[in-house]
Amino acid sequence: MxxxxxxxxxxxxxxxxxxxxxxxxxxxxxxxxxxxxxxxxxxxxxxxxxxxxxxxxxxxxxxxxxxxxxxxxxxxxxxxxxxxxxxxxxxxxxxxxxxxxxxxxxxxxxxxxxxxxxxxxxxxxxxxxxxxxxxxxxxxxxxxxxxxxxxxxxxxxxxxxxxxxxxxxxxxxxxxxxxxxxxxxxxxxxxxxxxxxxxxxxxxxxxxxxxxxxxxxxxxxxxxxxxxxxxxxxxxxxxxxxxxxxxxxxxxxxxxxxxxxxxxxxxxGGNNAFIVLDDADVKQAVSAAVFGKFMHQGQICMAVNRLIVDRKKYVEFIDVFKEKVLQLKAGDPADPETVIGPLINRNQVNKILGLIEKSVSQGARVVLEGEVRGNLMSPFILADVTNDMPIAQSEIFGPVAVIIPVENEEEAIRIANDSPYGLSGSVFSGSWERGLQVAQKIRTGMIHVNDQSINDEPHIPFGGEKGxxxxxxxxxxxxxxxxxxxxxxxxxxxxxxxxx
Structure with missing residues (x-):
């Protein structure tokens, strides 16, 4: 353009x-x-x-x-x-x-x-x-x-x-x-x-x-x-x-x-939290997280931005998540098999690469390093992220998964709420009643139990809190x-x- x-x-x-x-x-x-x-x-x-x-x-x-x-x-x-x-x-x-x-x-x-x-x-x-x-x-x-x-x-x-x-x-x-x-x-x-x-x-x-x-x-x-x-x-x-x-x-x-x-x-905008509690079904959570993170290359206000995972499920979640992400095809969006297409412009690509670089220098671990060709960016996965890192504080709007480990439910809630945004979110738990209780404690306009964060229905109120x-x-x-x-x-x- x-x-x-x-x-x-x-x-x-x-x-x-x-x-x-x-x-x-x-x-x-x-x-x-x-x-x-x-x-x-x-x-x-x-x-x-x-x-x-x-x-x-x-x-x-x-x-x-x-x-x-x-x-x-x-x-x-x-x-x-x-x-x-x-x-x-x-x-x-x-x-x-x-x-x-x-x-x-x-x-x-x-x-x-x-x-x-x-x-x-x-x-x-x-x-x-x-x-x-x-x-x-x-x-x-x-x-x-x-x-x-x-x-x-x-x-x-x-x-x-x-x-x-x-x-x-x-x-x-x-x-x-x-x-x-x-x-x-x-x-x-x-x-x-x-x-x-x-x-x-x-x-x-x-x-x-x-x-x-x-x-x-x-x-x-x-x-x-x-x-x-x-x-x-x-x-x-x-x-x-x-x-x-x-x-x-x-x-x-x-x-x-x-x-x-x-x-x-x-x-x-949104900086949507995807919480995986210690009783969650990891395969179910990963399936939802992959869609919620990488739909339209993550260029959605409701997209998953921070994956907040209990340490009891942390290693398993990363392994299963990486395996699923490696199966996603990045390339020409005109190809019906493509899942990850281009970002809208090069400025967006450069901004995201800057966030990744700064966060890695502060201790984030690269689990999967994507490739960049023009405006096309294949998926990145960063683990061991802390909530104060640039990649966790920003609305990424790109195909970068950010995984934050937490010790317990209380820490997951605190980190999820530690953001100036409050648009959407997710909570995964083996008990929908527990998931509901956690969801009620997250200050956000919309949040989904045992589902990913990208949901919009014609007759249901859509909007956010805070920023x-x-x-x-x-x-x-x-x-x-x-x-x-x-x-x-x-x-x-x-x-x-x-x-x-």
Whole structure:
């Protein structure tokens, strides 16, 4: 991926694979951005140019938000069956275009076949759940403590929602916020990550356009932060910002949004603990840990980050874990047999190698040393890690397993909680009752007994504690996040006041 100026555009565009994805989607029109800067997206595995686009500037953001606001009032009044029908049509389109979308996720996001198919399944499941939201935008009558008064509570859309989406599960994590906002009657402007502006942005606009969403309600701007700064967040039109990404970026967005009194939904990073107690079934735990650690190369906020293993099971766990990991194929994600594909960019590779080097210098033991070729990193396993080492304190976002030995249950709980993050986690025990008791002592938004940490269901609250975010998404919690409540009271008989 790289930036260019406006010179020699025709030559550059001639060399890209997906030349059709070269326009923004604003006010129902596919058009070029107004920036002088262009961006070329590249396949993270072999570096081939995928698409080139002229970026958006602040003028384009203005137009996108104005369009969303203009169309939102009409969309809010659209009958619930019509709203649901558009979403259901979008689901059908994704199913029909599945092969195309899988290929796009492989080429743009470095997804394996397995991960790309999982992503589409998750996205469509969440869309089907969101198709029920228009029928759940009902009011409520609540008794009053005042004689003769009637209290009514009305649920309304926020208005316009700005969505900032990440690159790791680009289609699903953008769609989760978009479809929730649209289903509850809002207008939307999406800013996808530059590295996945097709699968996490433009293709979603194409799907909703085909599904018949009113033109102008949903807009996509592809922009560089170096040019637009905080303008997308601080713009006066959106009443809410939904952000999925790093904790550092989330803190900044929360600060900017707070200055303008905007509502935020923040799904941020994780440093998820996978606890193996002294009565755990090691083979069962290893099977879960391998998936939870290496799904999408570990580039998932819910991925296993720290394997905290009781010393009574420590040696056995390492041996069985290493044996399983050695069977994972790393390589071209276009190969259906590949389990470990490339990281999204070289900066990510270099960051992880730095964490490994520093931690080994502090005493971590290399059980399995992976290989690095370009953006491809085969699995590393580090044992004898202490929780204060850089590799244990950071959200790795890569295929590095970190194993920390502990003496007992109490130490496992203490180390699991010794993190500024609190997104997901796991506890393995031979007794689910014991596992539940330990899980209740971990300060995290989500945790799973005798399962790995990557779990997400359309009707179950998703979100974290501490530095892992604010708010909850999915099901009725998304319905709450993307709406606001108005209290209207009616005094049916004259009221007696203290004075008048």
């Amino acid at each position: 790289r930036f260019t100026n406006s010179v020699n555009n025709e030559k550059e565009e001639a060399g890209v694979k997906y030349s059709k994805w070269n326009k923004l989607f604003i006010n129902g029109v596919w058009r070029e951005g107004s920036s002088r800067q262009r961006y070329i997206n590249q396949n993270p595995y072999h570096g081939d140019a995928l698409a080139e686009i002229k970026l958006a500037n602040r003028h384009d953001i203005d137009e996108a938000y104005e369009s969303a606001r203009r169309m939102q009032k009409e969309w809010e009044q659209t009958p619930a069956p019509e709203k649901a029908s558009v979403i259901e049509k979008a689901v059908a389109i994704i199913q029909r275009r599945r092969e195309e979308l899988v290929q796009l996720l492989i080429e743009e996001a470095g997804s394996t076949h397995s991960k790309a198919n999982v992503e589409l399944d998750i996205a469509t499941a969440f869309m089907r759940e969101a198709a029920t939201y228009p029928f759940r935008m009902h009011g409520e009558m609540v008794p009053s403590v005042i004689p003769g008064k009637e209290n009514r509570l009305y649920r309304s859309p926020v208005g316009v929602v700005g969505v900032i989406a990440p690159w790791n599960f680009p289609l699903h994590l953008a769609m989760r916020s978009i479809v929730s906002a649209v289903a509850t009657g809002n207008g939307v402007v999406l800013k996808p990550d530059l590295q996945t502006f097709i699968s996490g942005g433009l293709v979603i606009a194409d799907i909703f356009e085909e599904a018949g969403l009113p033109k102008g309600l949903f807009n996509v701007v592809v922009a560089d932060l170096g040019e637009i700064g905080d303008y997308f967040v601080e713009h006066p039109i959106p009443g809410m910002i939904s952000f999925t990404g790093s904790t550092v970026a989330g803190r900044h967005i929360a600060s900017v949004a707070g200055q303008h009194l905007k509502k935020t939904a923040l799904e941020l 892992s975010g604010l708010g909850r998404l999915n099901g009725k919690w998304s319905l709450e996040e993307f709406t606001t409540i108005k209290w209207i009271s009616i005094q049916h008989q004259p009221r007696s006041y203290p004075f008048s």
